[in-house]
Amino acid sequence: MKCLMSWSGGKDSALALYRCLNSPKYSIVGLVTTISSSTNRISMHGVALDVLKNQTDSIGLPLHVITLPEDCSMDAYESIMGVFMSNMKRDGIKGVVFGDIFLEDIRAYREKQMRGIGLIPIFPLWGLKSHDVANEFFANHFKSIITCVDGELLDESFVGQNYTSAYIEKLPDGVDPCGENGEFHSFVFAGPIFQRELEVKVVNTICREYPNPQGGNPKTFWFADIAISK
Template sequence: MIAVSWSGGKDCAVALRELRADPDVVVAGLLTTVREDVQRSSMHGVRREHHEAQADALGLPLRVVELPADVGNDEYEARMRTAHDAMASDGVERVVFADLFLADVRAYREANLADTPLDGCWPLWGRDTTDLAREFAEDFDAVVVCVDDDALDASFVGRTFDRAFLADLPGDVDPCGEHGEFHTFVRDGPGFDEPVAVEPTDCVTKTVGDGTFHYCELK
């Protein structure tokens, strides 16, 4: 059995679709993290209830790891280790990540799993991000919920992830946002029993660490 590391965004949705198409793979559920004080995903800024709605629409259980607002590596790794051990006790053997090409991120994930009974799995690793982005835009419905001001201005947040969005991206921005240029929330697509009924509303700009990010509220 496997569990999917779930951000709620496009890449993990594609990974889940491909895994579910394999008759030899059993998807046990989704694993996500939220800030415990605000109950939102840390980078995407999406409320926990929206991730729960995604899991319901996908017909999968969602395991949520709550993290402190200013979590350090040691505390993050300890809480994830607890979650991984609990998953292994439930029969999960592998955790699936939707990373595409960042070797340092993959190495960090592998190190976090090294002392657990679980292995990592990267079904999208090495895929061409332009092709993957276009494929996703054709098959899924997603909204852009966060953009990094260093890469994109505020006009990009709240937009639907579609061919028009891709056409407007500057040439130095990865079409899948693999460097963190933007993040998405998937509302519908293959594997969803029904759409997640949310729409982008208020947009806010926040300083996070040394960066500036534009977020879009979903209601």
């Protein structure tokens, strides 16, 4: 089946892609990433477009970048994605792969959107325990760095570190080992899907505030601004 990979640049996307590349059922022909027009970065991961392109060049798959307007509404997002995915379907794409693990509402949303276009949503990691996902990631010699953490759950010291079993052990109680609830996000820079390991350095750590969807005080996130050493 000819498929696209919904690509965040992070560890779960990487492991899902790895599983699909090793399955005779799927032919992954491209990666799809959304970036913010105001920052030119992957929205919640905070990774700059040039860093993302270095990553996907090393993976060796075409990258489709979808630029979203600042303060993009859900209606606008769905319209932009709908046009893109419909065009991909006309080009022969049959399915889209996602790296979700257990969030039922996210899966239901993706299924609704994809099936409305006539594409098959694929979830290679679905139903696995987060610890098992992490262990499989490490066992296959992937490497990643934490690029964003939720400041309400994790302090600044948790951003800019490599994602390892030792990192997981330091996480506070209640934080998912894979950050599946949005506690943290990552950027993968080495592993079996890469032609070469990327040399990543942290340039700076930045604190940003965003409006709280539930109202009240803004939500705080810590970001590691990363670059690729040439």
